[in-house]
Amino acid sequence: MRRHINTLVTGVAVLGGLSLLSIPAAAQAPVQQGGPDYLGGCVAGTPDPPAPGAAARGGGQGNQAAGRGGRGAGRGATAAPAPAAAPRLPDNKEAYGVNAGKPDFGGLAKGMWNVPYIVNMATQGRNADGTAPVVVPCKPQAVKLFQERQDNKMKDDPEGFCLPPGVPRMMYTPYPTEIFQMPDRILFIYEGGAHVWRIIWMDGRELPKDPNPTFLGYSVGHWEGDTLVVNSIGFNTETWLDAAGHPHGEQLKVTEKFTRPNMNTLRLEATIDDPEYYTQPWTVVTTATWRPGQELMEYICQENNRDLGHIGAVRGK
Amino acid sequence: MKAKLLAVLLGGVGLLLASMPALAHHSFAAEYDAAKPVTLTGTVTKVEWMNPHARFYIDVKDDQGKVANWEFELGSPNGLMRAGWTRNSLKQGDTVTVSGSLAKDGSNLANARQVTLADGKRVFAASSESENKQ
Numbered sequence: 001m002r003r004h005i006n007t008l009v010t011g012v013a014v015l016g017g018l019s020l021l022s023i024p025a026a027a028q029a030p031v032q033q034g035g036p037d038y039l040g041g042c043v044a045g046t047p048d049p050p051a052p053g054a055a056a057r058g059g060g061q062g063n064q065a066a067g068r069g070g071r072g073a074g075r076g077a078t079a080a081p082a083p084a085a086a087p088r089l090p091d092n093k094e095a096y097g098v099n100a101g102k103p104d105f106g107g108l109a110k111g112m113w114n115v116p117y118i119v120n121m122a123t124q125g126r127n128a129d130g131t132a133p134v135v136v137p138c139k140p141q142a143v144k145l146f147q148e149r150q151d152n153k154m155k156d157d158p159e160g161f162c163l164p165p166g167v168p169r170m171m172y173t174p175y176p177t178e179i180f181q182m183p184d185r186i187l188f189i190y191e192g193g194a195h196v197w198r199i200i201w202m203d204g205r206e207l208p209k210d211p212n213p214t215f216l217g218y219s220v221g222h223w224e225g226d227t228l229v230v231n232s233i234g235f236n237t238e239t240w241l242d243a244a245g246h247p248h249g250e251q252l253k254v255t256e257k258f259t260r261p262n263m264n265t266l267r268l269e270a271t272i273d274d275p276e277y278y279t280q281p282w283t284v285v286t287t288a289t290w291r292p293g294q295e296l297m298e299y300i301c302q303e304n305n306r307d308l309g310h311i312g313a314v315r316g317k
Numbered sequence: 318m319k320a321k322l323l324a325v326l327l328g329g330v331g332l333l334l335a336s337m338p339a340l341a342h343h344s345f346a347a348e349y350d351a352a353k354p355v356t357l358t359g360t361v362t363k364v365e366w367m368n369p370h371a372r373f374y375i376d377v378k379d380d381q382g383k384v385a386n387w388e389f390e391l392g393s394p395n396g397l398m399r400a401g402w403t404r405n406s407l408k409q410g411d412t413v414t415v416s417g418s419l420a421k422d423g424s425n426l427a428n429a430r431q432v433t434l435a436d437g438k439r440v441f442a443a444s445s446e447s448e449n450k451q
Contacts, residue, residue: 038346152347153344153346153347154344154346154347155344155347155348157343157344159343160343160344160347162369175395191395194368194369243344297395297398298395299368299369299393299395300368301368301369302368303367303368303369304365304367304368304369304370304372305368305369306370306372307343307348307369307370307390308343310348310420310421310422310424310426311343311344311347311348313343313347
């Protein structure tokens, strides 16, 4: 089944390249809201380590297709050529500071990252070794809160109030992003969430000892080889980790590891560390796809938000 | 079975080219019932080309000639534009046929899945519910 999805995705991706229309996420299998992808996750307790050599299951629709254009060519579809290597910033410390010679996350080019729609990290993300699903190791209070949110059909999702979805959920909210690497910081601008930005401080500073809790946290980053490692703390409790309702509290620490394995792919390995809700840290891998030549647009979610009255959403749930 | 499935999937490419993924900022399932489809034809009375969801309203006449006004929710303007819509794709006075999912609260509201415009062009709605038929 997954092979056929890959075939379809490959075929669509090729056609998409020829099409004048932008089809940012037509290369991803569509998500049916309220459907199976939403449900499940937040398993009680600490999972056993995976059996060695466990095979990848058919989960994570669409995510893994990005950057694997040559694979899975099947009947009736043209195999896409292997994607080009990722660009690197010039090796010029004066101009690029700590980012000199490092992978270029696209800020110098005309283009944007098409961010996937991940409603549930457990059912749609991958483990770091590529397997699926992700087992989310929940403490009892997490299971309780998660189940409440699912039973209420996620009506109280703070994203429905046009509030910023938080971290790493900015990269699961399907509006594009651009990343700009400056000598001592990296700037993410997001079309979604809505029209928000994050600064990742790359100047060697430490995380604050007593951060003011915010929606998107406080972030510092450094390079480990070609991997951008971002550590973030200082989150308020006004966000859900994903649309399915995985919870977090103020103790949340997020580690994001960004790589650009090829021209087309931004790989994000996000680790959630929150001892209030989870028995141990857990990691989810997702990808975003490069869209050359396309541009961010303005998205002011607060403009005409009419759904709250129909949903009966309540803040702080 | 697999060949048929593949044919269905590849046949769906044409639809995918015109469609967008779910771009909701809120839970579809909390507001709409995918098991309650509705299809209506009417005249556009108002278009709100605004975030987070573009909306349009149509007057629908029943057999007795009684007119009811219905609200349909689309995806965000950005999503619609990336799928080929413009803010002028729908205009007051246009006759359209809309199919979608009924709101759960009993109001004259639905989430539009597909819209056939006055010129006969069929477009999807880049809405909260996307095609996921397998």
